[in-house]
Amino acid sequence: MRFGYFLSTEEYTPEELVEQAVLAEEAGFDALWISDHFHPWNDEQGSSPFVWSVIGALSQACRLHVTTAVTCPTVRTHPAIIAQAAATSARMLQGRFTLGVGSGEALNEHILGDPWPTAQVRLEMLEEAVGLIRRLWEGGFVSHRGRHYTTDTARIYTLPERTPDIYVSGFGPDATDLAARIGDGYITTSPDRDLLHRFRNGAGEKPAQAGLKVAWAETEDEGVELAHRIWRNAGLPGELAQVLPSPRHFEQASELVTAEQTRDSVACGSDVDQHLAAFQPYLDAGFDELYVANMGPHYREMISAYGERVLPALREEAGRSARAS
Template identity: 70%
Template structure:
C-alpha cells in the first residue's frame, strides 16, 4: 500500500508544485502523481506548466517516485518524443518513474489543428504508440512505418537501466480491455472495485493506481466553495471531458453543475475522519497506490494535516 500526493499542473505554478512535492515528502507521502496538460480545464484554475520541465525540477527537490497522470502520447506530441522525455525523466529520478498514459482530451490535443479521432481510433493510436516507445527504449535505431506513426532511424541515447513501466488510464470497457493487454499497471480516478478487479484479472494481477481530489479548508462550506469555483468541471457527465475543445467550453458546460452536486461529490473541510474514510474507500476498491490532490489555496495545511493525522490513521 502506497499513499501519494497528486500535483495538479492545472491549478498551481511550477514553484508551488515544487514546494508541494517537498512538503509531501516531509509529511510522509510515498510518491507523486503529476498531471500533463496544455490547457487548464478553465481559466479559474489558470495554470498549465510543461510537465517534463517540472519533472526535471522535481528530481532535484525530493526523492519521491513520480507517475504522469496522465500523458497522451498520440496527437499533440509524437510517441518518439514522449519516449525520449520519459527515458530522461527516469534517469533523473534514478528509475523512480512511471509513464502513465491515456487517450487524452480534445482540450489539450487539438491545439496543433489535428482532428480529434473517435475513441476506437484513439485506442488504436495509443496501442501503436506504446509499442513504439518500448521499442525505442531497447536502445537501437528504430525505423517504424505504422498506421499512425513513423520514425526514421530514431535512437534514444540517454536511457535508464530499466525501461519505465507504462500504466494506462481507463474509464470504460474498451479502454479497460486495451489496458489489460498492453499496460504494466492501471490508473483510474474512481473507487470502482469492479474495474480494478477486471484489470487485475485480465492483466494477471498487475498493480493499480487510483487518485482523487479533496478541498481542505477551515470549514466544509469554505472547502466546497473552493472546489466548486475551481473544479466544477469535474462534475460534468459522460464523455464531455474528452470532447470539449477549450477552457471556455468547459466554463460554459460547468454552469450546469450545481454547488449542491459538488458538495455531494467531494470531501471538503477539516474533518479528518471524512478524509480517512474516502482514502479507505479507494484502498478497499483494490488499488495498490492511492494519490490525493488538494483543490484550492490550502495545500500546505492539507499536506501537514495528512502527514500528522490521516496517513498515521490509515497505516495504523
Template identity: 75%
Template sequence: MTRYGYFLSTEEYGPHELVEQAVLAEEAGFEALWISDHFHPWNDEQGQSPFVWSVIGALARATSLEVTTAVTCPTVRIHPAVVAQAAATSAVMLEGRFRLGVGSGEALNEHVTGQVWPSVEVRLEMLEEAVAVIRRLWEGDVVNHRGRHYTVDTARIYTLPERPPQVLVSGFGPQATDLASRIGDGYVTTSVDTDLLSRFKAGAGGRPAPIGGKVAWAPTREEGVQHAHRLWSTSGLPGELAQVLPSPRHFEQAAQLVTPEQTAATVVAGPRVEDHVAFLRERAEAGFDEVFVAPMGPYAREMIRAYGREVLPAVRGSVGR
C-alpha cells in the same frame, strides 16, 4: 499494503508551487508522486498549465520520491518518439523512480496543433501503437517504423535508464480498461469503479492499480465546497464531455449545469480528519493498491501538513510522523 501518494495538479498550481508541494509531501510521509500532464487547465479559474517534463526535471532534484505522469497522451500533441525521449530522460534523472502513465487524451489538450480529434476507437488504436513505438525506442536500437498512425525514421535514444520505465495505462471504460490489461504494466484511474478494476485484474493480476482523487481541505466544510465548486465543478460533467470539449471556455459553459449542491454531495471538504481518512480507506478497500490525493484550493500546505500529522497515520494505523 496500500501505498499513499500525493497528486500534483498542474492545472491549478504553477511550477514553483508544485515543487514546493512535492517537498512538503515527502516530509509529511507521502510515499510517491503523481503529476498531471495538460496543455490547458480545465477552466480559466484554475489558471495554470506548466510543461510537465520541465517540472519533473525539478522534482528529480528536489525529492527522492517516485514520479508517475497521470497521464500523458503520447498520440496527437506530442509524437510518441518525443515522449519516449522525455520519459527516458526523466527516468535517468529520477534514477529509475519514474513511471510513464499514458492515456488516450482529451481534445482540451490535444487539438492545439490543429489535427482532427479522432473517435474513441481510433484514439485507443493510436495509443496502442504509440506505446509499442515508445517501448521499441527504449531498447536503444535504431528504430524505423511505418505504422498506421506513426512514422519513425532512423531514430535512436541515447540517454536511457538502466531499466525501461513501467507504462501504466489509463482506463475509464471497458475498451480502455481492456487495453490497459493487454499492454499496460499497470492501470490508472480516478474513478472508484470496482467493476472496471476487476476487469483489469482479471487479465492482469499482480500489476499495480493506482487511483487518484481530490479533496478540498479548508478551515470549514462550507469554504472547501466553495473552492471545489469554483475550481473543479468541471469534474461533475457526465459521459464523454471531458474527452471531447475543446477549450476551457467550453468546459466553463458546460459546468454551469453543475450546481453547488451537486459538488457538495460528492466532494470531501473541510478539516475533519475522519472525512479524509474515509476518502483514502474507501479507495484502498475497493482494491486499489496505490491511492494518490490532490488538494483543491489555496490550502495545499495546510492539507499536506494535516495529512502528515493525522490522516496518513490514522489510515495506516500507525503513530504520526
C-alpha cells in the same frame, strides 16, 4: 499499500508544484502523481506548466517516485518525443519514474488543428504509440511505419539503467481491457470495482493506482466554495471531459454542476474523518496505490494535516484490511 500526493499542473505554478512535492516527502507521502495538460480545465484554475520541465525540477528537489497521470503520447506529442522525455526523466530520477499514459482529451490534444479521433481510434493510436516507445527504449535505431506513426532511424541515446514501467489509464471497458493487455499497471480516478476487477481479470497481479481530489479549508463551506469555483468541471458526466475542446466550453458545461453536488461528492474542510471517508471506496475496491490532490490555496495545511493524522489512519486501515484478507 502506498499513499501518494497528486500534483495538479492545471491549478498550481511550477514553483508551487515543486514546493508541494518537497512538503509531501517531508510529510511522509510515498510517491507523486503529476498531471500533463496543455490547458487547465477552466480559466479559474489558470495554470499549465510543461510537465517535463517540472519533472526535471522534481528530480533535484525530492526523492519520491514520480508517475505522469497521465501523458497522451498520440496527438499533441509524437510518441518518439515522449519516449525521449520519459527516458531522460527516468534517468534524472534514478529509476523512480513511471510513464502513465492515456488516450487524452480534446482540451489538450486538438491544439495543433488535428482532427479529434473517435474513442476506438484513440485507443488504437495509444497501443501503437506504447509499442513504439518500448522499441525506442531498447536503444537501437528504429525505423517504423505504422498506421498512425512513422520514425526514420530514430535512436534515443540517453537511457536510464532500467526501462520505466508504462501504466495505462482506463475509464471504460475498452480502455481498461487495453490497460490490462499492454500496460505494466492501471491508472484511474474512479473507485469502480467492476472496472478494477475487469483489469485484474485480464492483467493478473499488475498494480492498480487511483487518484482523488479534496479541498482543505478551515470550514466545510469554504472548502465547498473552493472546490466548486475551481474544480466543478470534475462533476461533469460521461464523455464530456474527452470531447470538449477548450476551457471556455468546460466553463459553460460546468454551469450544470451545483454547489450541493460538489458538497456531496468532495471531502471539503478540515474534518479528518470526512477526508478518511473519501478514501474508503478506493480502499474497499482494493487498489494498490492511492493519490490525493488538494483543491485551493491551503495545500500547506492539507499536506501537514495528512502527514500528522490522515496518512497514519489510512495506513492503519490498509493494514487491517490486509490482515483480514
